Amino acid sequence: xxxxxxxxxxxxxxxxxxxxxxxxxxxxxxxxxxxxxxxxxxxxxxxxxxxxxxxxxxxxxxxxxxxxxxxxxxxxxxxxxxxxxxxxxxxxxxxxxxxxxxxxxxxxxxxxxxxxxxxxxxxxxxxxxxxxxxxxxxxxxxxxxxxxxxxxxxxxxxxxxxxxxxxxxxxxxxxxxxxxxxxxxxxxxxxxxxxxxxxxxxxxxxxxxxxxxxxxxxxxxxxxxxxxxxxxxxxxxxxxxxxxxxxxxxxxxxxxxxxxxxxxxxxxxxxxxxxxxxxxxxxxxxxxxxxxxx
Numbered sequence: 001x002x003x004x005x006x007x008x009x010x011x012x013x014x015x016x017x018x019x020x021x022x023x024x025x026x027x028x029x030x031x032x033x034x035x036x037x038x039x040x041x042x043x044x045x046x047x048x049x050x051x052x053x054x055x056x057x058x059x060x061x062x063x064x065x066x067x068x069x070x071x072x073x074x075x076x077x078x079x080x081x082x083x084x085x086x087x088x089x090x091x092x093x094x095x096x097x098x099x100x101x102x103x104x105x106x107x108x109x110x111x112x113x114x115x116x117x118x119x120x121x122x123x124x125x126x127x128x129x130x131x132x133x134x135x136x137x138x139x140x141x142x143x144x145x146x147x148x149x150x151x152x153x154x155x156x157x158x159x160x161x162x163x164x165x166x167x168x169x170x171x172x173x174x175x176x177x178x179x180x181x182x183x184x185x186x187x188x189x190x191x192x193x194x195x196x197x198x199x200x201x202x203x204x205x206x207x208x209x210x211x212x213x214x215x216x217x218x219x220x221x222x223x224x225x226x227x228x229x230x231x232x233x234x235x236x237x238x239x240x241x242x243x244x245x246x247x248x249x250x251x252x253x254x255x256x257x258x259x260x261x262x263x264x265x266x267x268x269x270x271x272x273x274x275x276x277x278x279x280x281x282x283x284x285x286x287x288x289x290x291x292x293x294x
Contacts, residue, residue: 006042007042008041008042008238009041009042009237009238010041010042010044011040011041011042011043011044011049011236011237011238012043012044012045012049012053013044013045013049013050013052013053013056014053014056015053015237016040016049016050016053016054016056016057016236016237017053017054017056017057019234019235019236019237020053020054020057020169020236021057022234023232023234023236023241023243024232024243025057025058025167025169025243026062027057027058027059027061027062028058028059028061028062028137029058029062029063029166029167030062030063030065030136030138030142030161030164030165030166030167031054031058031062031063031064031065031166031167031168031169032065032066032132032161032166032167032168032169032179032180032246033054033064033065033066033112033168033169033171034066034067034168034169034170034171034173034177034178034179035050035066035110035112035113035169035170035171035172035173036110036171036172036173036239037050037110037111037112037172038172039171039172039173039237039238039239039240040171040172040236040237040238040239041237041238041239043237046111047111047112047114047115048115050112050115050171051064051112051115051116051119055135055136058136060136060137061136061137062136062137063134063135063136063137063138063139063142063166064116064134064135064136065132065133065134065139065142065157065161065166066109066112066113066116066117066132066133066134067106067109067113067130067131067132067179068106068109068113068114068116068117068124068131068132068133069106069107069108069109069129069130069131070099070104070105070106070107070128070129070131071107071108071129072107073096073099073104073128073129073197073198074129074195074196074197075089075093075195075196075197076088076089076092076093077089077196093196093198093203094202094203096198096203097198098128098198098199098200099127099128099129099131099197099198101124101125101126101131102124104128105117106131106133112171113133116133116135117133119135121135121139122134122135122139123135123139123140123142123143124143125142125143125144125146125156125157126143126146126148127146127147127148127150127151127156128148128197128198128199129151129195129197130151130152130156130179131143131146132146132156132157134157138164141160141164142157142160142161142164143157145160148206149206149207149208150208151182151208151209151211152179152182152183152185152186152211153182153183153185153186153209154183154186156183158179158180158182158183158246158250159183161180161246162180162183162246162247162250165245165246165247166245166246167243167244167245167246168180168242168243168244168245168246168249169241169242169243170240170241170242170243171236171239171241172236172238172239172240172241174217174220175216175217175219175220175221175223175224175242176213176216176217176220177213177216178216178220178249180246180249180250180253181213181216181219181220181249181250181253182211182213183246183250183253184250184251184253184254184256184257185209185210185211185212185257186209187250187254188254188257188258188261190209190210190211191209191210192207192208192209192210193207193208193209193210194206194207194208195207195208215260215261218260219253219256219257219260222252222256223244223249223252223253223256224242226252227244227248227252230244230245230248231243231244232244
C-alpha cells in the first residue's frame with residue numbers, strides 16, 4: 001500500500017536561514033542548538049539541509065554548537081531503557097570501548113547533532129559522556145579544555161558559551177533538552193556522586209556533581225514567563241522555536257533551583273531516587289530514559 005504524501009510544510013536550506021534571520025539569529029554569533037528534525041516538517045535534504053541553513057545564517061565568522069552526548073558509556077548497572085542482565089555487567093565494563101572524540105557516535109541526541117559531529121572541520125570536546133561538537137570561527141575556544149570530571153559545569157563548554165555571550169536555539173526541542181540549565185546545578189548545593197565509565201586504561205570511576213533534567217520543563221515554562229524580554233519565540237517550518245542567551249538561562253535556573261528543588265529531591269537523585277531511574281543524574285541527562293531528542 002503506498003504511503004500518503006507528506007503534509008509539509010516544505011522546508012529547505014534557504015527557508016531555514018531566512019526564518020532564522022527573521023527570528024533574530026545574527027551573522028557571526030555563537031549558537032548552541034537543541035533540535036528535533038521531525039518537528040520541522042518535510043525537510044528537503046534532511047539534517048544536512050538543516051546544518052547548511054544554520055551555517056548560512058551564522059556565516060564563516062559564526063559558530064554552531066550542538067550536544068553530542070554518549071550516555072551509553074556508563075555503568076550498565078544503572079541502565080533502565082532497557083536494563084541489561086546483571087550477569088552481563090562485568091563483561092560490558094571490561095569490553096566497552098573508551099571514548100574517542102573522532103569516532104564515538106553520539107547517542108540519543110538525534111540526527112542533527114550527529115550530522116554536525118561528522119561535518120568537515122567539526123571539533124568535539126573531550127568529556128566521554130557529555131561532549132559538545134562545534135563548527136566555525138570559535139569552535140576550538142568552545143570545546144577546548146572540557147575536563148574529564150566536569151560533565152556540564154565550570155570546566156565544560158557550557159561555561160565557555162556563557163562567557164562568550166552565546167545564545168541557545170531550541171529548534172523544535174523543549175526546555176527539557178536545555179543543557180544550559182545544568183550549569184546552574186553546579187552553582188547551587190548539590191551532592192556528589194561516583195560515575196563509572198570506560199577509560200583508556202580500563203574501567204574508571206570519577207566523582208561528579210549529581211545532575212538531573214527532571215523538572216526542566218517546569219523551569220523552562222517559568223523562565224519564559226518571567227523573562228519575556230529575553231526569550232524570542234517564533235517558528236521555523238512547523239517547529240516552535242525559542243532563542244535566548246545562555247547567561248540569562250543559567251542565572252534564572254540558579255535562582256529557580258534554589259527555590260524549587262528541595263534538599264530531599266537532591267538527595268534522592270544522588271541516591272538513585274530520581275523517578276526516571278537515573279541514579280545520580282544520568283551521564284547524558286534526560287537521554288537514556290526519555291528517548292531521542294537533542
